[in-house]
Amino acid sequence: MEEKQMRQLITYSRRIALFALILLTLGVFARNTETVHAASSSKDVLRVGMEANYPPYNWTQQNDANGAVPIDGSDEFANGYDVQTAKIIGKKLGRKVVVVKTVWDGLLPSLTSGKIDLIIAGMSPTPERRKSIDFSLPYRRTKMIAVVNKDGKFADATSVNDFKNAKFTAQLATFHYDLINQLKGTIKEPAMKDFSAMRVALQAGTIDGYVAEDAEGISITKVNPNVKIVDLSGKGGFKVDPSEVQTAIGVKKGNPLLQKVNQIVADISPAQQEKMITKAVLDQPESAAKGNWFLNIWKQYGGMLLRGTGMTLFISLIATIIGFVIGLLIGIARTIPRPTTRGKRWALNVLNWVLSVYIEIFRGTPMMVQAAVFYYGIAQIFGLNLERTFAAIVIVSINTGAYLAEVVRGGIISTPTGQFEAASALGMTHFQRMRKIILPQAIRNSLPSITNEFIVNIKDTSVLSIISVSELFFTGSTIAGQNFQFFQTYLTISLIYLVLTFTITRIFRVIEKRLEGPTNYNLMANQLQVTTPTLEDN
CATH class of the missing domain: 1.10.3720.10 (MetI-like)
Structure with missing residues (x-):
């Protein structure tokens, strides 16, 4: 060279x-500024983990409207039923709530590794999860539903026996996915990462429906009139363990914070819970404007x-x-x-x-x-x-x-x-x-x-x-x-x-x-070609 x-x-x-x-x-x-700010008041901060992408339980917004709280490490804010529940707990504990936004698969390792103090993300206290973390008293009880297209061939379904040959899925790492086995004759598609992916798949027609909680049904019917909710919580519906239709707060095993959280959750009446979920549905982001x-x-x-x-x-x-x-x-x-x-x-x-x-x-x-x-x-x-x-x-x-x-x-x-x-x-x-x-x-x-x-x-x-x-x-x-x-x-x-x-x-x-560099490195040959006299020159 x-x-x-x-x-x-x-x-x-x-x-x-x-x-x-x-x-x-x-x-x-920039990151140190955030880290120093958090470290300077770590004892006064309650770090709550959630997806911030599961309305009306939790979502992301760009301002602090309607009582939203900041998301750690960003200029964004989180709101929803989970956030408002976290604010009640934070107020009773005298700690400021900060949301740590992560994907669903990252919630459990975030808690067990000490990255967050609580998981408040619409999580059910299943026996499998109880092996890894502790759970509080339930802060909401849910119903299990199926979300289908309003004009689809399964729109008139009323029980688990009405979904023969239907392609169904549910969220990854949830008991919802196991419930598909109770839908007689269904085709069990691979589990999906989040509800956004399932909504896309339903709209595109790659699936005929998905299993979810009633909160998802409340949320999607508000913004998408082309879907229908099939209530599968009663007679002819899913057979579930009572713990699976509850949402509870995840706490690291052995953390004394669990006792305080239980006392606070016990004071939230069912009427107050219903009022909070109703407000969350009204406050959740609207679909994009026309144009x-x-x-x-x-x-x-x-x-x-x-x-x-x-x-x-x-x-x-x-x-x-x-x-x-x-x-x-x-x-x-x-x-x-x-x-x-x-x-x-x-x-x-x-x-x-x-x-x-x-x-x-x-x-x-x-x-x-x-x-x-x-x-x-x-x-x-x-x-x-x-x-x-x-x-x-x-x-x-x-x-x-x-x-x-x-x-x-x-x-x-x-x-x-x-x-x-x-x-x-x-x-x-x-x-x-x-x-x-x-x-x-x-x-x-x-x-x-x-x-x-x-x-x-x-x-x-x-x-x-x-x-x-x-x-x-x-x-x-x-x-x-x-x-x-x-x-x-x-x-x-x-x-x-x-x-x-x-x-x-x-x-x-x-x-x-x-x-x-130049295309021809043979500089000596070029010089000889120019300087050497030919017979015609002589």
Whole structure:
């Protein structure tokens, strides 16, 4: 590589590193501001976990209207029946309620790892869940229903025997899904992540119905006149354990807070509960306004989309840069020539074995599993409560490093052997050869793969919702759960992802082109062609 190209590569690397440092500093400052604020009053804060995407129990909104409370780590607010119940408990305890928004699968590990104090999310105290956590007295009793299309062939169903050949589903990790077995002759579809997904599937016709609680029926019939609710709580309906049709508050096992919560819940009368659920139904977000759906989404939720996009870009950029550094170091280490002494050979073999194990583990397991194990596992085993954005960057960086280590190693070993031999003949050490001759070429040759990994990271940040990171996809799911324009919302998110990946691809292609240099490096031949006289000249 020419000296000019080497300087260009160094210049681009410095610019990208500086940009990443600025983003990291701003991000850490912003997150530290929130963390310090929470830490300064941790004894006065009641951290309540919920999806904030299950109206009328809980939902996300952009202001504090109707008594909403702030969501931890964002500028958004949560409201609903669960939130108002949490506020009653917080007031009696003298603690300010802060909602920790997470996906349903993340609620139990958040509680057991100490990330939250309570789960108030319309959760039923089933025997399986009681093995992991404690539950309070019920703060609401529910009825089980089936949600079907109003004009569908199962709209006239009245009992569990009227759904033959119907395609049914329910929410993942709930007893609702097991109740489908009682619907005679139904086709049991795979469980879905949340009610937003089930509403989309019902509207699209990929399912004929889904099992839910009466609160979901109250919510969806308010915003969608094309559905019908089949009450399956009485004669001819589901046979359920009484504990399964209750909603209770989850508390970590052995936490003395349970006794206080029970005393407070016992004082909430059934009449007050009914009044609260009625108000929650009235306050829940309306479906999107009529008109241009694209403009309406950006007008109502543009701030949320931009924050989600910023978080996605921030995490993916920082993690890609850190992962590249990790991969570069591992690539250099794994190409060290075999030492002549036994001790050094043994040490190098151990190092290569450790690095190989690291690469195989992080390339062979899903990033979602890695995030859950790292974020919740460290809290449970070591008692370390990591900030979620920091944990996300660590996970994506380590995962990226495992992939780029092989990319860099491939770039190194693809360099012609003669260059290694020539450098060795000049007396260069392994690291001198790498720094001055091999790495500049290997990095340039690996740039397309590094670009691809950056793009993959942008898309893969969607799995970080398992540790409550409000990236673009998690934000979009929340919006779809509020405006009930599922196709339009997810199409908008897709366009944002496309803009991000397209822009990044073009930027890196410009960098690649600048690093390619002139098409003809045979300068001596060009000079001879110009200066050597021909016979005609003579």
